[in-house]
Amino acid sequence: MKKAQYALILVFLGLHGFTQAQIKATTSSGDEIVLYDDGTWKYAKQSAIEDEPFVMPVPSTNGAILTGMPAARCKIQQLSLSANQITDDEEWIIRNDLETSEYEVPNTFRGIKGNLPDATPTSYRGMMVVKAIYSEAHLFLIYGNNFAEGRFLVIMDREATKVLHVYDFKSYEYSPDYIMEDYSFIQQRTNWAAIEGNVLYVAHSHSTYAASSKGMNSYITAIDLTTNAVLWRSKPLVCNSSNFLIVDDVLVTGYGFTNEKDFIYTLNKHSGQVVQTLPVKSGPSAILRKGDKLYVRTYNTDYLFGIQH
Template identity: 35%
Template sequence: MMTHRWMMMIGLGSLLACDALGGGEDGADAAAKTEVAPAKVDAEKALAETEAEAKAKAKEAEAKEAAEGETKAAAPDETPDKVVVEETHTPVEPELAPMSRPEPPFVALAAPPFAQTLRREAPVTQGPRPTLEKIADKRNAIIDEDAWFRDLGLRMPTWEIPNPFTGAPGDLPPEIPATYQGVPIAKAIDGGDFSIAFHAADRLDVHQLVVRNKAGDVIAAFDLEAYRSTPKDDPAEAMFINQELRWAEVRDGVLLICSGHRTYAKSSGGLNAFITALELSTGELLWQSAPLVCNSGDFLVRDGWIITGYGFTAEPDFLFVLDAKTGEQVEKIKVKSGPEVILEKDGKLYVRTYDRNMEFELR
């Protein structure tokens, strides 16, 4: 009985609650609508936020894709798995080409004494003095010089220089340029460990020389203009008596040069055709020979001794042996005409003059 009455009271309370909300079903609908409205607003807000976030992410993805496209365009050869490592090293200076090597200016040397002089012995390594024994002396055809070289297997230790008149290119090695300080080359001597180039604007007035090592580096560059004229020159013969460089060799840091003019010795008072020894590094004069010992096309240096020659029309003709340490004459051999070429091969000395070919045993 009590339970029934309790249940009736609960039911009555529920009815009163419904009336308080608007009565019957209308009250329930209002309550539902009141609960749904905030939920709908929240859902719409969440949807808007989701759409905005999606748009932002889409823009971010587009920007990233565009950036990656620019990177690929800048480096089309790169692949994703390629790793580029930057190397760090000390830069190596490239080897200079012949034409770009430094060209120190010519050093002008003082006038020589034009007389036999010994200021200091040349530090030349010296062996036994050579002896010469003539084994052949016969006339040549004068114009058969090429055949003489060919038949004996001889050659002058020189390179052919370019000829601007004929256009012949010559055969200079790449380390020897055709000009130095703008002055054309006139002769190029193959001295083994060194090359010696004579330079002159006028090939009949050669007084500049350049010495290089095998790599082509300049060791010395001298201007010997002061060697051209002597105190005894005849002014009337001035145009014929410029004393030019004729030959040069390098031994043990010593530069040996032959210089002289191409006419009679009396035109310069007998002061002609010297060999002079210079310190290669400075140009200091060590000694000068007596005059009239060298107007040959070359001279030979053998074991610290110099074999050279002199001769001219109506003048005595000789081969000479000089001490390369002092310039002193140690032997003088009379010949029938002035030596022009002096070469050694297989223990023999071959000497060609204007009209004769000679051979000597060289011991």
């Protein structure tokens, strides 16, 4: 629910059993919404999430690699690199005919309506949706108090008609040790999620120096969707890119930050073990696939990698 900032045509609803008054309204753009008496609102077509989250236990900060798994066979190889203009991200996507797997989420502060499926819940437990990722079968919704946070992960079917899983990653937000002066910057958020088979892969990181959290950030965790048990957790400092990809039997991730070493990693998807460590000139921000090529956007350089199956 969000603060109402639109011209409204109000039609009162006679609702019974509600402690909070609700008003049906239409925005100046023609969207039907429900207005609450505390000044918040939601789109009328949104489904409500009533499911209780599974609260994830405190994770390992050193990583927890699963042993006895088969070795990963997939490798990637750098084919080319070229300097970019730093701010030409959209042009890079268009020029290379790439596709992302994110919806644009609403942002009332910037006047952005977004393009989420109609039924998508834009709030959960008082937090707003800050990122929406889709795959062929799933919709991954990340909720936080603001766009710098991401505590809850809600997994729905692609059409946003059914809630499949809900996770609370509050215990993942802060490292057990940190530089006190940097506390305001070290809250780790859910950055990306993907499902293959019965395994959820999810990335958490913050957006400041690794030293601020004593090097304990930027992990990928693999979770069994049936038991909610952690199967493995990567070593730290492997993924603060905006996304990662599952490619054959590896995850392709990126890590980097100002005045730190920057890398593309591949991880064995069965164990979390690092398979390849490939240096790049600056911090990776996006990793997109087209056919057997991986297009990697870093702060000031664009890379092309080939996939070796």
